[in-house]
Amino acid sequence: MPPRRAVTGRSQEPRQRYVEELRLLRQQKGDSLRQLGDALGWDWSLFGKMEKAETLGGPEVAQALDQHYGTPGLLLTLWELAAADPTQFRERYRRYMALEREAVGLWQYSVSRPPGLLQTYGYARDALAGGGLTGQELDQQVEARTGRQKLLEGDSPPPFRAILSEAVLRTSLLDVQAWREQLEHLANASQGTNIAIQVLPFSAGPHGMTGTDVMFLRLLDGRTVAYAETDVGGELIEESARVERLHRAYDAVRDMALSRAESRQFITRMLEEVPCEPST
Incomplete structure (x- = not known):
């Protein structure tokens, strides 16, 4: 499993924590956004928007990413925390x-x-x-x-x-x-x-x-x-x-x-x- 990023600074904010983990996991795996889209069957622009905090995506996307990166439950949990944040x-x-x-x-x-x-x-x-x-x-x-x-x-x-x-x-x-x-x-x-x-x-x-x-x-x-x-x-x-x-x-x-x-x-x-x- 890829190493976990320490929760510090802005990463304590649910949405930002989710975004940073998305970027980190993709970079560690060496995927481009297009490669990620091809691998999971979604338009690659969705993942770009997720990494720019323009959208959270849906829970099914978070689950697919967890499976792709070998991080069972991690991204789905972060998605749930971000979605439940009242500021969202x-x-x-x-x-x-x-x-x-x-x-x-x-x-x-x-x-x-x-x-x-x-x-x-x-x-x-x-x-x-x-x-x-x-x-x-x-x-x-x-x-x-x-x-x-x-x-x-x-x-x-x-x-x-x-x-x-x-x-x-x-x-x-x-x-x-x-x-x-x-x-x-x-x-x-x-x-x-x-x-x-x-x-x-x-x-x-x-x-x-x-x-x-x-x-x-x-x-x-x-x-x-x-x-x-x-x-x-x-x-x-x-x-x-x-x-x-x-x-x-x-x-x-x-x-x-x-x-x-x-x-x-x-x-x-x-x-x-x-x-x-x-x-x-």
């Missing part, structure tokens, strides 16, 4: 935001809330406040979330397709007026030339994305990356095989969803069900 969510999200600004196409599936790119100010504020934010931090996060919507404006905005579970349209805000404004915004946005909104009704039955919000980004270089989010965190996925599996699940959901015209009618019906506030 912020880093992954910052990188996702940077990629989102560069995207030439976006498509999303939403489980229980409107996509951030389609949330009104009132909805965003209520949702973020419900997550525990207050005061200046709340104001900043609301501005950041609604500010992202400029991406869909301008002379040549990227196309954006959003598939909304019916639960999105039935999980209303306590503030009736704010909820009405959100539904009106979705109805209006669905008529945009670059925005396609489809509703996945409950009647469609079980599917492969029941508990996961996911956004796909098509980048200028032709790559597609995904950001998957659950109630306990989010993950930026750049490995092509994992993105492809998610994409197939998304395509299956899209096939079950209502058409754009039917979806617009569905949203309008939901809007009609919202009680009007009594006049004062």
Whole structure:
């Protein structure tokens, strides 16, 4: 087994420790990134990104590397520590935001809330406040979330397709007026030339994305990356095989969803069900 590197200095940080071990083991074995990719069956650029701390890869990659280097369990353990580091969510999200600004196409599936790119100010504020934010931090996060919507404006905005579970349209805000404004915004946005909104009704039955919000980004270089989010965190996925599996699940959901015209009618019906506030 290759000698272990002492855990000192920045190597005490989980992500950096993982990155340094990846570099050290490859150098000791004498592999180039391309040779490593050929040996393990992944695109060599994935390993380059892992060694630059741009992505952790998945646990299956860490396991394959452990087998390749003869270090059973070492890299998988370091991967688990790096993935569990609470600072990693912020880093992954910052990188996702940077990629989102560069995207030439976006498509999303939403489980229980409107996509951030389609949330009104009132909805965003209520949702973020419900997550525990207050005061200046709340104001900043609301501005950041609604500010992202400029991406869909301008002379040549990227196309954006959003598939909304019916639960999105039935999980209303306590503030009736704010909820009405959100539904009106979705109805209006669905008529945009670059925005396609489809509703996945409950009647469609079980599917492969029941508990996961996911956004796909098509980048200028032709790559597609995904950001998957659950109630306990989010993950930026750049490995092509994992993105492809998610994409197939998304395509299956899209096939079950209502058409754009039917979806617009569905949203309008939901809007009609919202009680009007009594006049004062």
